[in-house]
Amino acid sequence: MRAAFREKESGEVDPAEKIEFVPADYFARAPMRDIFEREAPLQVDIGCGEGGFLEAMAVKHPGHNFLGIERLLGRVRKVCRGVVHNKIPNVRVLRIETAYALRYVLPLESVAVAHVLFPDPWPKRHHQPRRLIQDGFMEALHGILADGGELRIKTDDEPYFLWMEKVLAKAKGYERLDWPDDPEYPITDFERRFLAQGLPIYRARLRKV
Ligand SMILES: C[S@@+](CC[C@H](N)C(=O)[O-])C[C@H]1O[C@@H](n2cnc3c(N)ncnc32)[C@H](O)[C@@H]1O
Known part of the structure; x- marks a missing residue:
């Protein structure tokens, strides 16, 4: 699985490689201490892209741990390099499909805040089953959220937001x-582009009860 970084000729490990969290076992939930050495509230950025939001949050909240989840190799590499370059101690990135991470990898009841920011809208009807926000996502997320844990969602896409509203309304718990x-909530990389185009931003915030 670990293929994101090339070994240096000296055999030395690229420090960026240490930012990527590669589970020891993909068929058992990871113990939290395997992800972060220190104990601290965990925030996850689901679909973290190139990590602008993740880094900004980690700098603003040094007392929290931040885990980015991203499936694209190039983006995971970029996050890792950015985190090393900016010497941010409280970020790790997991390269994986989100549904799998929630169901099989992340520790249960461990997440204080889950951010889902500008998820791919999949506008074509036959692609809509690929949308992230689905009944199964809400159910699996409930399992990994800590008591009182939050979900924060933003999108620029109105049809997707209307779809989300239906899913969120029937999600149990x-x-x-x-x-x-909240001016303290960092703007994401995609959000900056959408704002520059004058697009409205829709958002939702939920708490596990
Ligand atoms: C539109 S981008 C938004 C990136 C970032 N959140 C932002 O706002 O700048 C969506 C990101 O989610 C990632 N992504 C989409 N579906 C995913 C999934 N099922 N699991 C992991 N990553 C996913 C994509 O590769 C992409 O980087």
């Missing part, structure tokens, strides 16, 4: 929270 304007 959550309550909806207000999410007033």
Whole structure:
């Protein structure tokens, strides 16, 4: 699985490689201490892309641990290099399909906040089953959220947001929270582009009950 980094000629391990969390066992949930050496509340950025939001959050909240989940190799590499370059101690990245991570890899009841920011909208009807926010996602997420853990979602895509609203309304074990304007919540890389195009941003915040 670990193929993100080339070994240096000296045989030395690229420090960026240490940022990637590669589970020892893909068929058992990882103990938290395998992901982060220190104990701290965990926030996950699901579909973290190139990691701009992840890094900004980690710098703002040094007392929390941050795990990015991303399936694209190039983006995972970029996050790892950025984290090393900026010397951010509280970030790791897991290269995996989110559904699998939630169901089989992440520790149960471990996540204080899950961020799902600008997930791919899959606008064509026959692609909609690929959308991340689905009944099964909400169910699996419930298992890994800690008591009172939160889900925060943002999208620029109105049809997808309407779809999400239906999924969120019937998800069991959550309550909806207000999410007033929060200038401390970093803008993501994709959000910056959407804002520059003048697109509206839709958002939802829920808490596990
Ligand atoms: C539109 S981008 C948004 C990236 C970032 N959150 C932002 O706002 O800048 C969506 C990201 O989610 C990743 N992604 C999509 N589906 C995924 C999945 N099922 N598991 C892991 N990553 C996924 C994509 O590779 C992509 O990097």
